[in-house]
Amino acid sequence: MGRRFKLNINHNSEFELDLAPLLAVMVKLVPVLLVSSAFVQMMIIETELPQVVQQAIEEQKNNPKAPQISVEVHKNEGVKIVINDNGSEKVEVVGLNTDKAIDYPTLHAKFVEVKKAYPQVFKIDFNPDADVAYKDLVKIMDEARKVRAKDVRFPIKDIKTGQDTSTDYMFPEIQFSNMMDG
Amino acid sequence: MGRRRFEVPIKKNQSFTLNITSMTDMFTIMLVFLLQSFAAGEVNIEPVAGIRLPQSSTEKNPVDGVKLSISPTELKFDQKVVALVKNQNIDTASIDANDSNFIKPLFDELQKFNKDNEKLAKTGKILLQADQELPYSTLRKVMYTASMAGFPKLKLVTTAGN
Numbered sequence: 001m002g003r004r005f006k007l008n009i010n011h012n013s014e015f016e017l018d019l020a021p022l023l024a025v026m027v028k029l030v031p032v033l034l035v036s037s038a039f040v041q042m043m044i045i046e047t048e049l050p051q052v053v054q055q056a057i058e059e060q061k062n063n064p065k066a067p068q069i070s071v072e073v074h075k076n077e078g079v080k081i082v083i084n085d086n087g088s089e090k091v092e093v094v095g096l097n098t099d100k101a102i103d104y105p106t107l108h109a110k111f112v113e114v115k116k117a118y119p120q121v122f123k124i125d126f127n128p129d130a131d132v133a134y135k136d137l138v139k140i141m142d143e144a145r146k147v148r149a150k151d152v153r154f155p156i157k158d159i160k161t162g163q164d165t166s167t168d169y170m171f172p173e174i175q176f177s178n179m180m181d182g
Numbered sequence: 183m184g185r186r187r188f189e190v191p192i193k194k195n196q197s198f199t200l201n202i203t204s205m206t207d208m209f210t211i212m213l214v215f216l217l218q219s220f221a222a223g224e225v226n227i228e229p230v231a232g233i234r235l236p237q238s239s240t241e242k243n244p245v246d247g248v249k250l251s252i253s254p255t256e257l258k259f260d261q262k263v264v265a266l267v268k269n270q271n272i273d274t275a276s277i278d279a280n281d282s283n284f285i286k287p288l289f290d291e292l293q294k295f296n297k298d299n300e301k302l303a304k305t306g307k308i309l310l311q312a313d314q315e316l317p318y319s320t321l322r323k324v325m326y327t328a329s330m331a332g333f334p335k336l337k338l339v340t341t342a343g344n
Binding site: 020029030133 | 199202203205206209210212213216217236237238239240312313314315316317318319321322325326329338340
């Protein structure tokens with residue numbers, strides 16, 4: 001009888017993994033991604049809204065008797081929110097803070113207050129003065145767009161189904177109404 | 183007799199293996215980070231030199247549209263300079279004599295674009311990159327001219343922020 005061949009396996013043997021090909025791939029990939037990467041994330045301000053909000057905006061546009069809210073921005077005086085409801089006019093003023101800048105937390109609180117009083121209104125007419133900086137306009141639009149507090153929501157009725165629902169949008173539809181002025 | 187000088191024995195044909203594990207680790211981390219931050223949106227907007235965009239809390243990704251940019255020195259349609267900006271205002275040479283908000287060279291370029299790219303022009307969308315310090319009066323001229331040329335849907339490009 002022949003002796004059976006036994007494979008000699010050393011269970012304690014060590015070997016080194018050759019990482020050179022992996023490294024070669026990474027060295028090529030990393031520069032490609034570094035060159036094509038966008039480190040500044042850019043967004044746009046647009047009114048892409050839930051359907052219920054879109055319907056409410058359309059209804060507001062078609063209803064000439066709906067309350068009109070316009071926001072005037074003055075560099076030296078602050079922000080004026082003018083509410084025109086069925087002929088009566090109400091003006092809310094948010095002045096400048098101690099640094100002579102717009103008081104954004106107060107402005108946001110004022111927008112929430114106005115929205116609570118007029119939950120059916122989603123559009124505002126924006127009338128900034130000529131000397132107001134673009135960054136201030138963007139900040140004001142941010143303050144008006146959505147409520148920041150998670151627990152505050154505004155009632156809205158789904159026109160198609162007739163169901164009551166709620167939204168965190170305040171005034172997402174902003175129209176530069178003095179754009180055509182001379 | 184002087185002592186014999188000690189000499190370090192050096193083998194001339196010695197080979198060694200480089201330990202690249204830590205380098206591979208580093209590259210793996212970089213690769214994951216870069217893949218994560220790789221812009222995968224449908225439209226990529228290239229930042230224009232000299233423009234500091236304002237920060238906004240908006241969550242909307244860019245859409246396709248006609249690209250306009252206003253830096254503190256020039257107004258560009260895509261990559262082409264159409265008017266100069268002086269003291270944060272559009273240069274008077276580019277403004278129509280009868281309408282103080284009308285930028286004639288920009289209107290001409292947009293009209294030309296309307297003929298050449300009907301599909302995109304029909305959307306009426308403008309992607310505006312403007313420097314954050316520019317006054318509204320300067321932006322208004324661009325917005326006014328764009329809407330006169332058939333582009334009333336303005337999309338303001340901002341950087342993501344709080």
